[in-house]
Amino acid sequence: MATTNDLKNGMTLNLDGQLWNVIEFQHVKPGKGGAFVRTKMRSVLSGKVVEKTFNAGVKVEVASVEKRDMQYLYRDGDDFMFMDSANYDQISISKQVVGDAVDYMLENADAIVAMHEGNPLFIELPASVELVVTYTEPGLQGDRSSGGTKP
Secondary structure, three states: OEEHHHOOOOOEEEEOOEEEEEEEEEEEOOOOOOOEEEEEEEEOOOOOEEEEEEEOOOEEEEOOOEEEEEEEEEEEOOEEEEEEOOOOOEEEEEHHHHHHHHHOOOOOOEEEEEEEOOEEEEEEOOOOOOOOOOOOOOOOOOOOOOOOOOO
16 A cells, blocks of 8 residues: 555556556645645556546555566467566467557567566557668669768
């Protein structure tokens, strides 16, 4: 248990039996009345974003979310196979859990998988990746405003 004063961005809360990620929060202390915490949270299961206001100091349940380093192996229909980098266990994650990350995943790429009670919640991809250009078309004559040096 934690209080609303301990909230941080990225924290996962268990409210009314559902898991919510804190996207942003703001501690507000008006001139008159008690302080409160205004939050914007995303549902882990549905992805729905809601704004919720708590009184300052109210206890909230922090969900135990374990983040594991995993490697994306391959796609099998609507499921994605990941391998745990620590113990080499392979797990299957549905397309619904992967979400928009499906458009940016490359085979054998690293990812962080958030797990709660053995179930994958969401996937975090690295902020940047290094790719190598293996082929490019030669530049066309007259197709540029400055001299082209591309082969």
